[in-house]
Amino acid sequence: MSVADTTPEPTLVVQHVSKSFGSVTAVQDASLSAGAGEVTAIIGDNGAGKSTLIKCVSGVHRSDAGEVCLDGHPVGFASPEEGRARGIETVYQDLALVDDLAVWQNLFLNRERTRGAGPIRFLDRQGMQREAESMLQRLDVDVPSVRERVRRLSGGQRQAVAICRAAGWGSRLVIMDEPTAALGVRETARVEELIRRLRDDGLAVLVISHNFDQVLRLSDRVWIMRQGRVVDGFRTAETSAEELVAAVTGAQRAANQPRGRSQQP
Amino acid sequence: MAAPTRDREPRQADAAPSRAPAWTARARRTVRDPAFWADWTVVVALIVLVVVFASLSDVFLTAGNVESILVASSILVVLAIGQTAVVATAGIDLSLGSILTVSSVVLGWAHAGGMGIAVACLLCVATGLLAGTINGLVVARGKITDFIVTLGMLSVAYGAALVISDGRPVRVQDQFLLTLTTGSLGPLRYNVALAALVAVLGHVVLFHTRFGTHLLATGGAPEAARAAGVDVARVKIAVYAISGLMGAIGGILLTARVGAAEPTTATTLLLNSVAAVVLGGVSLFGGRGSILGPVAGALLLTALINGLTLLAVSQFWQPIAVGLVVIVSALMMRFRR
Numbered sequence: 001m002s003v004a005d006t007t008p009e010p011t012l013v014v015q016h017v018s019k020s021f022g023s024v025t026a027v028q029d030a031s032l033s034a035g036a037g038e039v040t041a042i043i044g045d046n047g048a049g050k051s052t053l054i055k056c057v058s059g060v061h062r063s064d065a066g067e068v069c070l071d072g073h074p075v076g077f078a079s080p081e082e083g084r085a086r087g088i089e090t091v092y093q094d095l096a097l098v099d100d101l102a103v104w105q106n107l108f109l110n111r112e113r114t115r116g117a118g119p120i121r122f123l124d125r126q127g128m129q130r131e132a133e134s135m136l137q138r139l140d141v142d143v144p145s146v147r148e149r150v151r152r153l154s155g156g157q158r159q160a161v162a163i164c165r166a167a168g169w170g171s172r173l174v175i176m177d178e179p180t181a182a183l184g185v186r187e188t189a190r191v192e193e194l195i196r197r198l199r200d201d202g203l204a205v206l207v208i209s210h211n212f213d214q215v216l217r218l219s220d221r222v223w224i225m226r227q228g229r230v231v232d233g234f235r236t237a238e239t240s241a242e243e244l245v246a247a248v249t250g251a252q253r254a255a256n257q258p259r260g261r262s263q264q265p
Numbered sequence: 266m267a268a269p270t271r272d273r274e275p276r277q278a279d280a281a282p283s284r285a286p287a288w289t290a291r292a293r294r295t296v297r298d299p300a301f302w303a304d305w306t307v308v309v310a311l312i313v314l315v316v317v318f319a320s321l322s323d324v325f326l327t328a329g330n331v332e333s334i335l336v337a338s339s340i341l342v343v344l345a346i347g348q349t350a351v352v353a354t355a356g357i358d359l360s361l362g363s364i365l366t367v368s369s370v371v372l373g374w375a376h377a378g379g380m381g382i383a384v385a386c387l388l389c390v391a392t393g394l395l396a397g398t399i400n401g402l403v404v405a406r407g408k409i410t411d412f413i414v415t416l417g418m419l420s421v422a423y424g425a426a427l428v429i430s431d432g433r434p435v436r437v438q439d440q441f442l443l444t445l446t447t448g449s450l451g452p453l454r455y456n457v458a459l460a461a462l463v464a465v466l467g468h469v470v471l472f473h474t475r476f477g478t479h480l481l482a483t484g485g486a487p488e489a490a491r492a493a494g495v496d497v498a499r500v501k502i503a504v505y506a507i508s509g510l511m512g513a514i515g516g517i518l519l520t521a522r523v524g525a526a527e528p529t530t531a532t533t534l535l536l537n538s539v540a541a542v543v544l545g546g547v548s549l550f551g552g553r554g555s556i557l558g559p560v561a562g563a564l565l566l567t568a569l570i571n572g573l574t575l576l577a578v579s580q581f582w583q584p585i586a587v588g589l590v591v592i593v594s595a596l597m598m599r600f601r602r
Contacts, residue, residue, distance in 0.1 A: 080492065080494065081494045084494065090492075092489075092492055096489060096492070097486070097489055098481070098482045098485045098486040098489050098490065098552065099485055099486060099552070100481065100485040100486075100548075100552040100553045101478070101481060101482060101485065101552075105478055105482075109478070109482060109489075109490070109493040109495070110475075110479070110490075110493040110494045110495050112475045112478060114474075114475060121474065121475070122469070122473045122474060123472075123473050123474060123475065123478070125473070
């Protein structure tokens with residue numbers, strides 16, 4: 001590995017993980033790590049195996065070989081619930097929130113607080129609403145009201161609520177798959193701010209991104225995936241867009257064109 | 266709490282030295298908002314209907330007639346609540362009417378066989394629960410479309426009712442059932458009180474329990490619910506079981522009212538249960554609904570038929586009126602956000 005670990009023990013260490021679907025090898029012998037208080041990015045082309053790899057970490061997939069260690073302990077999650085119980089939260093691209101439920105209901109979905117005796121238990125609606133407000137306030141997330149239906153929020157607000165939910169439950173590691181893919185410039189900036197706050201809170205944040213500028217802005221280190229393998233890793237401060245593009249495409253020399261469409265003036 | 270929840274204009278919230286002007290401003294804005302009317306369609310329609318019929322008929326608002334509307338609507342209210350649970354998960358239970366029939370026939374058969382009324386009612390409830398649970402298992406575990414599954418159950422349950430009863434109605438003479446249909450608890454007849462109790466329980470379950478939240482999440486965004494760890498299949502099985510249970514309670518109420526268990530299809534009750542749910546603003550795509558809405562919808566349909574009868578409108582016109590009301594309300598609900 002080309003990155004020397006500066007933190008004593010990274011929150012997440014993935015070693016030699018492989019995953020195949022039938023005859024298709026999606027991830028092959030992939031190793032990477034993500035430290036607490038850092039934003040770690042994974043970049044790579046479509047089909048490079050990024051999503052499969054993070055699903056092996058969160059427990060959606062079970063890896064065929066290799067080891068995932070959280071805080072130094074090997075874990076093998078059979079389901080996302082197990083991963084969540086150990087402090088791994090994932091923010092999914094589109095299927096994160098229930099549109100017709102209120103913000104507070106989404107924040108507490110399947111973690112509802114109840115009051116009552118024995119099997120007869122009722123929701124502590126007031127308590128959850130108050131708690132939801134303070135969760136959002138702590139991360140400086142701006143929504144009209146926690147009682148608002150999620151459907152009425154903007155894309156950025158929705159993503160912020162989803163991230164807030166992922167971060168709000170004593171999580172150690174928050175995984176985000178393209179967190180700003182559907183957002184405008186201003187909203188992207190706000191979500192990036194939020195991600196930085198999670199980092200400053202000491203969480204390990206693992207972000208999949210297609211956006212090289214964003215990776216350079218946001219991440220502390222970056223891993224490159226190509227054809228199912230983790231082929232390279234950099235400290236973000238020590239790399240450049242050219243170097244990343246070259247690593248992603250597998251070009252021998254650094255490309256002299258920044259990624260993106262070149263347009264006629 | 267700072268600004269009012271739905272206040273989109275911060276000016277209003279800031280410039281509110283006294284409460285009254287802000288309140289009236291908000292009320293005015295609310296009344297102009299088509300979304301408000303869409304949310305409260307059924308209540309507005311019910312009030313309009315009552316006013317119209319009251320002005321056309323002196324009898325309509327008398328205590329006796331109001332009571333008879335409530336009594337007549339009690340079965341539909343119970344069925345509509347069962348249907349609501351299913352529709353809120355984006356499903357539909359077409360077998361609800363047949364489950365009512367077969368449960369009722371089981372009640373009659375058990376009673377005729379000399380079992381006590383308590384045992385007969387328990388068997389009736391068990392029948393409804395069983396049929397509903399089978400619906401739920403096939404929908405959730407077998408992953409077959411609700412429409413097909415419950416259409417099949419409609420036929421199976423109706424056939425079972427014919428087999429058990431040999432196609433003949435069974436007279437059920439019993440003091441308990443007689444009291445249920447004629448006795449009163451204070452001003453409320455027992456059957457109306459039972460329907461009201463079911464409605465209150467339904468509301469509490471939907472909005473004040475984890476199950477209710479998971480039900481709405483399952484209907485609104487099954488993928489998100491699953492990702493949050495909600496057991497979506499279990500919720501689906503539960504709602505069909507609840508629907509079956511409501512069918513059985515409806516069966517007890519109908520048997521009590523008629524004094525007999527009849528193996529006839531309750532098609533009108535099924536269709537009206539769906540109509541009441543749609544009127545009540547429950548989204549057929551799931552995830553959104555209330556109990557108050559469908560209850561008001563059931564009352565509206567019953568009051569409509571009652572009023573038309575009082576005005577001596579031919580019975581043949583009643584289905585047309587019911588259909589028009591459902592379609593017009595569905596149009597109003599398009600404005601909902």
